[in-house]
Amino acid sequence: xxxxxxxxxxxxxxxxxxxxxxxxxxxxxxxxxxxxxxxxxxxxxxxxxxxxxxxxxxxxxxxxxxxxxxxxxxxxxxxxxxxxxxxxxxxxxxxxxxxxxxxxxxxxxxxxxxxxxxxxxxxxxxxxxxxxxxxxxxxxxxxxxxxxxxxxxxxxxxxxxxxxxxxxxxxxxxxxxxxxxxxxxxxxxxxxxxxxxxxxxxxxxxxxxxxxxxxxxxxxxxxxxxxxxxxxxxxxxxxxxxxxxxxxxxxxxxxxxxxxxxxxxxxxxxxxxxxxxxxxxxxxxxxxxxxxxxxxxxxxxxxxxxxxxxxxxxxxxxxxx
Amino acid sequence: xxxxxxxxxxxxxxxxxxxxxxxxxxxxxxxxxxxxxxxxxxxxxxxxxxxxxxxxxxxxxxxxxxxxxxxxxxxxxxxxxxxxxxxxxxxxxxxxxxxxxxxxxxxxxxxxxxxxxxxxxxxxxxxxxxxxxxxxxxxxxxxxxxxxxxxxxxxxxxxxxxxxxxxxxxxxxxxxxxxxxxxxxxxxxxxxxxxxxxxxxxxxxxxxxxxxxxxxxxxxxxxxxxxxxxxxxxxxxxxxxxxxxxxxxxxxxxxxxxxxxxxxxxxxxxxxxxxxxxxxxxxxxxxxxxxxxxxxxxxxxxxxxxxxxxxxxxxxxxxxx
DNA sequence: CTGTTAGCGCTTTCAC
DNA sequence: GTGAAAGCGCTAACAG
Numbered sequence: 001x002x003x004x005x006x007x008x009x010x011x012x013x014x015x016x017x018x019x020x021x022x023x024x025x026x027x028x029x030x031x032x033x034x035x036x037x038x039x040x041x042x043x044x045x046x047x048x049x050x051x052x053x054x055x056x057x058x059x060x061x062x063x064x065x066x067x068x069x070x071x072x073x074x075x076x077x078x079x080x081x082x083x084x085x086x087x088x089x090x091x092x093x094x095x096x097x098x099x100x101x102x103x104x105x106x107x108x109x110x111x112x113x114x115x116x117x118x119x120x121x122x123x124x125x126x127x128x129x130x131x132x133x134x135x136x137x138x139x140x141x142x143x144x145x146x147x148x149x150x151x152x153x154x155x156x157x158x159x160x161x162x163x164x165x166x167x168x169x170x171x172x173x174x175x176x177x178x179x180x181x182x183x184x185x186x187x188x189x190x191x192x193x194x195x196x197x198x199x200x201x202x203x204x205x206x207x208x209x210x211x212x213x214x215x216x217x218x219x220x221x222x223x224x225x226x227x228x229x230x231x232x233x234x235x236x237x238x239x240x241x242x243x244x245x246x247x248x249x250x251x252x253x254x255x256x257x258x259x260x261x262x263x264x265x266x267x268x269x270x271x272x273x274x275x276x277x278x279x280x281x282x283x284x285x286x287x288x289x290x291x292x293x294x295x296x297x298x299x300x301x302x303x304x305x306x307x308x309x310x311x312x313x314x315x316x317x318x319x320x321x
Numbered sequence: 322x323x324x325x326x327x328x329x330x331x332x333x334x335x336x337x338x339x340x341x342x343x344x345x346x347x348x349x350x351x352x353x354x355x356x357x358x359x360x361x362x363x364x365x366x367x368x369x370x371x372x373x374x375x376x377x378x379x380x381x382x383x384x385x386x387x388x389x390x391x392x393x394x395x396x397x398x399x400x401x402x403x404x405x406x407x408x409x410x411x412x413x414x415x416x417x418x419x420x421x422x423x424x425x426x427x428x429x430x431x432x433x434x435x436x437x438x439x440x441x442x443x444x445x446x447x448x449x450x451x452x453x454x455x456x457x458x459x460x461x462x463x464x465x466x467x468x469x470x471x472x473x474x475x476x477x478x479x480x481x482x483x484x485x486x487x488x489x490x491x492x493x494x495x496x497x498x499x500x501x502x503x504x505x506x507x508x509x510x511x512x513x514x515x516x517x518x519x520x521x522x523x524x525x526x527x528x529x530x531x532x533x534x535x536x537x538x539x540x541x542x543x544x545x546x547x548x549x550x551x552x553x554x555x556x557x558x559x560x561x562x563x564x565x566x567x568x569x570x571x572x573x574x575x576x577x578x579x580x581x582x583x584x585x586x587x588x589x590x591x592x593x594x595x596x597x598x599x600x601x602x603x604x605x606x607x608x609x610x611x612x613x614x615x616x617x618x619x620x621x622x623x624x625x626x627x628x629x630x631x632x633x634x635x636x637x638x639x640x641x642x
Numbered sequence: 643c644t645g646t647t648a649g650c651g652c653t654t655t656c657a658c
Numbered sequence: 659g660t661g662a663a664a665g666c667g668c669t670a671a672c673a674g
Contacts, residue, residue, distance in 0.1 A: 001651065011661045016653055025659055046433040047377065048651035050368035051666050069584075072393035076414055088432055091412050093397055111409055112367040210587070237588055244590070263390075266531070267558055267588050269565070322667065332645045337669055346643055369667035372650050 001044075004036050019044075050112060057087045059290050060108030064121035065096040068208075068234060069262035071119070077283035078117065085291050087114075096208065098124030109133055115290040122208065123178030136286050140181040147297050148285040152182050155275040155302040156189020159257050162273070162304055163227050164197045167312050168255065172222065173203045174213075174230040174239065183231040186259055190229055206235060213238035218246065226254055226313035233258035237268045240309060251311040261305050270308035277302055322365070325357050340365075371433060378408045380611050381429030381454075385442035386417040389529075389555060390583035392440070398604035399438065406612050408435075417529065419445030430454055436611045443529065444499030457607050461502040468618050469606040473503050476596040476623040477510020480578050483594070483625055484548050485514065488633050489576065491521045493543065495534075495551040495560065498526045504552040507580055511550055527556060534559035539567065547575055547634035554579035558589045561630060572632040582626050591629035598623055 005012045018033035050056040063071045082089045094101035101124045115134040128135045137145040140152045176183040194201045206216045217239045230236040236258030240250050258274040265272030281300045288294045326333045339354035371377040384392045403410045415422035422445045436455040449456045458466040461473045497504040515522045527537045538560045551557040557579030579595040586593030602621050609615045
C-alpha cells in the first residue's frame with residue numbers, strides 16, 4: 001500500500017479511500033490508484049483490516065459430524081452463500097460430541113469469527129450465553145434459538161401420508177437415541193399423521209452409525225410392521241441392508257423411508273424414498289443473518305422424494321388395530 | 322490484555338511474556354498473570370497477533386470436490402492434524418474446476434493463510450509460481466510437486482494381482498476422462514501387473530459423476546471382460562448399479578473394484594473391493610510440513626480391502642490372448 | 643527480571 | 659479533494 005502511495009505521490013489514506021470509499025476523491029485519481037494497485041498485485045492484509053475494523057468477514061461453522069453424508073453438502077451450501085458475500089468460512093467438526101461442540105465454538109470465536117453458524121449435534125444443546133458473537137442456530141422450529149431450518153415436522157407429515165396412502169397400517173418409526181430437536185420434530189410429524197389416520201406405530205430408538213443401526217435392525221422384532229420410517233437417511237440405508245440380509249424384501253415385504261435426500265439414498269438398492277431439504281435456501285438465510293442483512297428465524301419447506309424403497313404393503317392389510 | 326496489566330500493575334509486555342515465553346520472568350508473577358488472564362476470560366486477538374508476527378496459524382486447504390465421498394473424510398483428517406498443532410483450516414472447494422482451484426488458492430492467500438495444502442482437481446495442475454506461501458501438494462508420486470500422498474501405483478498393482486489371482490484373464494480398466502496423476506498412476510500400476518501376468522486389458526475413460534458413469538457402463542461393450550477395475554470408488558459404485566440393472570450379476574458374472582475405501586463402497590451391494598489410503602498419515606505429514614517441522618515428499622503405503630464385489634470369473638477361462 | 647518503545651498495515655476522523 | 663495523525667492489540671528489541 002505504501003508502494004502504491006509513494007509511486008503516485010499520494011498518501012496512504014488516499015489509497016485506502018480510492019480502493020473502497022469511492023466518490024470521496026476525484027474519479028481519475030481513484031482510477032489511477034486502482035490501476036497501480038492491480039499492477040502491483042496489491043492484496044490488502046486481512047489481519048490489518050480485521051484489527052482496524054474489528055471485523056474479519058470470517059464466519060465460523062460448527063457441524064455435528066462430517067462423516068454423516070448430509071453435512072459436507074450442507075457445508076458446500078454455506079460456502080457458496082458466504083463467498084457470494086465476500087465472507088469466508090472457518091469450518092469445525094464437533095464429531096458428534098457435545099463438549100467438543102462447545103470447544104469448537106470457543107475456538108472459532110478466539111480465531112476472530114464475526115459470527116457463528118451452529119448445527120447442534122444430537123444431544124448437544126447450544127449455550128449462547130457465553131459466546132460474544134452472534135450465533136445462528138440451524139436446527140428446527142422446536143428450538144427457540146433456531147434461526148434457519150427446514151420444516152422437519154412437515155417432512156414427517158409428508159412421509160406419514162405417503163406411507164398411509166400406500167396402505168400401510170402398522171409402521172415402525174426409527175428415531176435417534178440422543179435427544180435431537182430435528183429427530184424429535186420429524187418423529188412428531190409422523191406420529192401426528194399416523195395417529196390421525198389410525199395407523200399403528202411403535203417408536204424404536206437406534207444409534208447414529210451405520211454399523212450400529214444394522215446390528216439393531218438385524219435383531220429387531222418387526223411385530224407385523226410393513227414399513228420402517230427413519231429419522232435419517234443413514235438409518236434407512238442401514239435398515240435396508242440389514243433387512244435384505246435377513247431375507248426380507250424391500251419394499252416387497254417392508255417399505256423403508258429416510259430423511260435428507262443424501263447421496264447414500266441414491267446408491268443403496270432399492271433407492272431410498274426420502275425428504276429433501278432446501279440446503280441452499282437455508283444457507284442463504286443463515287448467511288444473510290450473519291452479514292446483518294436481515295434477522296429473524298425462517299422456516300423452509302421440504303419435499304418428499306418418492307423412490308423405490310416404498311410400495312404397497314404385501315398382503316391384504318391385516319392387523320389393523 | 323490492558324485490563325490484566327493494569328490490574329496487576331505490570332506492563333502489557335510483561336503479560337505477553339508471561340503468557341507465552343515462560344521462563345523470562347519470575348514464576349510466581351507469571352502464575353498470577355495467568356490466573357488473572359483466565360479469570361478475566363482473556364482471549365488474545367488473532368488479528369493483532371497475526372498482524373504483529375506475520376503468521377496466522379491458518380492453513381488453507383483446497384479440495385477438488387466436496388461432493389466426492391473421499392474429500393470430506395480427508396478434510397476431517399487434515400482438521401485433526403491441524404488442531405493438534407494449534408492451527409486452523411480454511412477449507413475451499415474447487416468444485417472440480419481448474420480455474421476455480423487457482424481462484425481459491427489466491428483467495429486463501431489473501432485471507433492470510435501461512436501455507437496452502439492443495440489436492441489437485443482432475444485436469445487442474447497446480448501453478449505454484451504465482452503463490453507467495455508454501456504450497457503442499459497432495460497428489461501422487463508422478464507429480465514432482467507432490468509433498469504427501471499414498472502410493473497409488475502400488476494400489477493399482479495390488480488390485481491387479483488380486484484380480485489375476487482370482488483367475489481373471491480379461492479386464493476392463495475404468496479411468497477418468499480428465500488427466501489426473503492419481504488416476505494415471507493407479508491405472509499404470511494395474512496395467513503393469515496385468516501385462517506381466519498376461520491379462521488382457523482395455524482402458525475406458527469415463528466421466529466423474531455417478532449418473533454419467535452409470536450411463537456409460539449401461540451402454541458399455543464388455544467384450545468378454547470378467548472384471549471392471551475402476552480408478553475411483555464412485556465409478557465402481559456406479560458401475561455396480563449399471564451392471565446390476567443390465568441383469569449382469571456382480572460378482573458372479575463380472576467382478577468390480579474401486580479405489581479409496583469410501584463409505585459408498587460399504588453401502589453398495591455387493592460391498593466393494595477397494596484400496597484404502599492412510600488419510601491420517603498423509604494429513605499428519607502435510608501438516609508437519611505446513612508447520613515447518615519437516616520437509617520433503619513422503620509416500621505412504623496402501624492396503625487392499627477385499628470385499629464382496631470380487632470373486633472368481635464365471636466359467637472355465639476362455640479368451641486368453 | 644521487568645518496563646519502555648516502536649511499530650505490524652490498515653482505516654478514519656479531522657484539518658487543510 | 660487530499661493529507662496528517664492516531665490507534666486497533668499485540669510482540670520483540672532493548673534498556674533499565
